[in-house]
Amino acid sequence: ATPTAVMVATGKGASQGVLIKGGNALEKAHKVNTVVFDKTGTLTVGKPEVVSAKLFSGISIEEFCDTAIAVEGNSEHPIAKAIVKYAKNRLPNYKSQTVVKDFEVHPGAGVGCKVGSKTVLFGNKKLMRSSNVALIPEMETYFSDNETLARTCVLLAIDGKVAGAVAVTDPVKPEAARVVSFLRSMRITSIMVTGDNWSTATAIAKEVGIENVFAETDPMGKADRIKDLQANGMVVAMVGDGINDSPALVAADVGMAIGAGTDVAIEAADIVLITSNLEDVITAIDLSKRTISRIR
Numbered sequence: 194a195t196p197t198a199v200m201v202a203t204g205k206g207a208s209q210g211v212l213i214k215g216g217n218a219l220e221k222a223h224k225v226n227t228v229v230f231d232k233t234g235t236l237t238v239g240k241p242e243v244v245s246a247k248l249f250s251g252i253s254i255e256e257f258c259d260t261a262i263a264v265e266g267n268s269e270h271p272i273a274k275a276i277v278k279y280a281k282n283r284l285p286n287y288k289s290q291t292v293v294k295d296f297e298v299h300p301g302a303g304v305g306c307k308v309g310s311k312t313v314l315f316g317n318k319k320l321m322r323s324s325n326v327a328l329i330p331e332m333e334t335y336f337s338d339n340e341t342l343a344r345t346c347v348l349l350a351i352d353g354k355v356a357g358a359v360a361v362t363d364p365v366k367p368e369a370a371r372v373v374s375f376l377r378s379m380r381i382t383s384i385m386v387t388g389d390n391w392s393t394a395t396a397i398a399k400e401v402g403i404e405n406v407f408a409e410t411d412p413m414g415k416a417d418r419i420k421d422l423q424a425n426g427m428v429v430a431m432v433g434d435g436i437n438d439s440p441a442l443v444a445a446d447v448g449m450a451i452g453a454g455t456d457v458a459i460e461a462a463d464i465v466l467i468t469s470n471l472e473d474v475i476t477a478i479d480l481s482k483r484t485i486s487r488i489r
């Protein structure tokens with residue numbers, strides 16, 4: 194496209210809530226035949242809420258909540274924010290002296306730290322497995338019950354033992370199913386990629402009408418899935434909101450960041466969906482189509 198055409202399209206995009214960062218994205222978007230969506234915060238609203246908590250091996254609700262606030266208070270992850278909010282509600286007069294040391298983020302898995310002399314982990318089963326925390330049957334039941342309801346469960350482990358779990362719900366965006374179905378009518382395949390577990394991911398995918406799912410994928414794994422698709426001849430747009438999506442946003446032919454997402458994702462993307470509405474994935478592709486066909 195000519196510089197003028199790019200300028201016109203960029204201006205039009207901006208007025209429609211689609212921020213296009215350069216001519217390159219505009220040139221490519223019309224060729225996209227595969228859209229890969231992140232789950233949390235992209236297909237879902239991204240404001241998870243804790244719906245229940247379960248305690249194991251004698252921990253009190255006070256200790257559970259106190260630990261949760263101290264540890265997850267250091268994390269920017271939406272699930273962490275939901276856990277802190279829940280714990281603060283359960284401890285209305287909370288004034289903790291709990292000090293966290295050696296706080297560590299495990300991308301796509303959870304967080305870990307020291308609380309006093311105790312080693313504490315908050316995260317998914319993958320994190321527990323890699324840290325040699327034994328998974329107890331009672332916990333497995335809690336997980337499968339919640340995951341079939343499209344909820345995500347997160348575990349607390351203290352000194353290598355499962356101490357508690359929470360179930361988190363994060364509803365899908367109202368337009369998500371409509372967008373997937375419209376993309377299908379444009380002969381564009383939708384795929385979900387997520388760091389979350391397979392059961393929850395599959396349940397959410399079903400709600401929005403996506404048939405292809407990659408779950409339990411870490412940030413580099415997300416980028417690898419994009420590269421696999423490209424190696425098979427697909428022209429891929431990636432839509433994501435998180436730091437964990439940025440390698441995939443860079444790898445994709447067209448990276449699209451959710452406006453409400455993290456700065457890192459917005460930096461990594463070619464296009465920003467300013468209002469965070471998924472309809473604008475279609476707006477962006479449309480805009481590219483119109484721009485290119487006008488030139489030819």
Ligand code: ADP
Pocket residue numbers: 231232233234265268270272273300301302303304315316317345346347386387388389390410435437
């Ligand atoms: P997604 O790809 O769906 O955006 P992430 O890669 O950010 O998900 O996270 C994958 C999973 O890792 C989450 O579903 C959660 O189980 C776990 N996780 C990540 N960060 C945290 C955290 N701060 N506390 C607890 N669990 C976490």
Ligand code: MG
Pocket residue numbers: 231232233234235433434435
């Ligand atoms: Mg996300």
